[in-house]
Amino acid sequence: MIHDLVRYQFDNKSSLPRENVLLVSLGCSWGKCAFCDYQDDKSSSVLACDTVNKKVLSQVRGTETGASCLDVTCSASYTELPFTTMNYIRETCIAKGIGTVILEGHYIYRDSNRYFTDFFGSHDINVIFRCGVETFDENIREGLLRKGLPGVTPTELAKYFDWINIMYGMDCQSFEQLQKDIEIGLEHFKRINLSIYTSIPNGPGRDDEAISAFYNSDLYRELKKNPRIDIFDEWDENNDHNVGHDIP
Secondary structure (H helix, E strand, O other): OOOOOOOEEEEOOOOOOEEEEEEOEOOOOOOOOOOOOHHHOEOOOHHHHHHHHHHHHOOOOHHHHOOOEEEEEEOOOHHHOOHHHHHHHHHHHHHHOOOEEEEEOOHHHHHHHHHHHHHHHOOOOEEEEEEEEEOOOHHHHHHHOOOOOOOOOHHHHHOOOOEEEEEEOEOOOOHHHHHHHHHHHHHHOOEEEEEEOOOOOOOOOEOHHHHHHHHOOHHHHHHHHOOOEEEEOOOOOOOOOOOOOOOO
């Protein structure tokens, strides 16, 4: 388990204001993504997971914030949270007047989505499912990032997931590919989370020059105005993108 992570935030800068919680999972079964080190934020103990997760969820304020949406992420897929934690999530939504919960998971768990639609829907809570794609360039996504979506098309993804995550700023990417990723994402999905890459040991290199060029581009200014796109940057010193605490 990683003990210095920011586990609760209220994002009031998005066109969809929401509370974000980062919970502890039982571990990522896929665990092969080259850009991810959150896999270490896990415990084999359901009790340990629940103890942390219940404390994090106790910070959720719901309608007191003026919003009624809870965004749930963890070190794996939502299916790899203890089911007791999932009960805490639902109980929190009920108690705090939250009408929408966002769950993030790997494509391999797509057939589980319908069960959680029923689980939350039984209490009139809407579920939005989000999948990490990172890029639609399959050579990069599978060959370098080891994402685990070989041959999966945007159309197939959209059958199961409402939102997607895109990542930019790795030294294997290009500005032109980012433009294509955004175009494809907007065509097939309701919303895009665009994350600026944070380098990790033994992971892909971070292209600071490309990131700086993006922030100075017309594309960035257009995306900032698009209500269907949220941009997240953990190394943003001014916190303009409302996430993170890391220092580059």
